[in-house]
Amino acid sequence: xxxAFAALxxxxxxxxxxIEPLTTFxxxxxxxxxxxxxxxxxxxxxxxxxxxxxxxxxxxxVVTQLVNCYMLLGLLSSFVFRAVRDTLPNNPAAxxxxxxxxxxxxxxxxxxxVLATFIGLPENLRFSPQHWNVMTHGNITTTTLYLVTxxxxxxxxxxxxxxxxxxxxxxxxxx
Numbered sequence: 390x391x392x393a394f395a396a397l398x399x400x401x402x403x404x405x406x407x408i409e410p411l412t413t414f415x416x417x418x419x420x421x422x423x424x425x426x427x428x429x430x431x432x433x434x435x436x437x438x439x440x441x442x443x444x445x446x447x448x449x450x451v452v453t454q455l456v457n458c459y460m461l462l463g464l465l466s467s468f469v470f471r472a473v474r475d476t477l478p479n480n481p482a483a484x485x486x487x488x489x490x491x492x493x494x495x496x497x498x499x500x501x502x503v504l505a506t507f508i509g510l511p512e513n514l515r516f517s518p519q520h521w522n523v524m525t526h527g528n529i530t531t532t533t534l535y536l537v538t539x540x541x542x543x544x545x546x547x548x549x550x551x552x553x554x555x556x557x558x559x560x561x562x563x564x
Contacts, residue, residue, distance in 0.1 A: 394474040396484035398548050404538050406470055412531060413463030420456045429456065435514060435522035462495070481551040489553055492539045499536035503529050 392398065397405060420426045427444050430452050444452065469491065477483045506528040507515060514520055518530070541547070545554055 391479070393478035394484065395481035395549065396488055396551060397470065397474070400547060401538070401542050404535070405466060409535055410463035410467040412527070413459045413466075416527075417456045417460040417463075420453060426452045429524075432522055432524040433528075434510065435520060435525050437522075462498075466491070466495075481549075482555075483552075485550070485552040489543065492542060496536055496539045499532050499539070503532050503536070506532075 394402060416429065420429045426449050430444055430448060470488065473484050473487050477487075506525070510525070514525075518526070521529070543553060
């Protein structure tokens with residue numbers, strides 16, 4: 390039986406259908422359930438100083454909006470990628486075109502997210518990952534790993550390419 394999701398095989402499927410959506414839901418749960426928005430805000434820069442003041446209304450709103458965006462990214466990956474798989478099971482070239490468009494947008498967001506986080510760190514922490522907390526590693530290390538995995542997917546590492554990297558004449562036959 391042919392693979393219904395040939396454009397997203399093995400490792401890529403594990404990362405982009407399961408692990409990445411899960412890691413985007415975790416901040417949402419941390420803010421809305423426990424330990425809360427104040428904790429999440431304080432963890433953005435690893436100072437190891439307990440929070441002493443409550444969040445003002447604007448800060449609380451921005452934190453909850455941010456984690457809502459994380460959740461949105463996870464939902465889009467999870468639902469859209471599964472819809473691609475289920476709707477186009479015998480068309481890996483079309484699957485790859487849709488995934489590629491999504492991965493390009495996500496890769497741009499990955500790169501800018503890592504850059505913004507890195508620039509936002511105090512100078513003494515930028516090049517000291519041993520002093521980063523879990524949040525900083527999530528924002529820089531984990532996001533960089535997702536970016537590298539997306540680039541590997543585009544390069545065709547560990548998978549068959551059905552659209553990207555094909556000549557136009559080959560693509561026309563596949564779609």
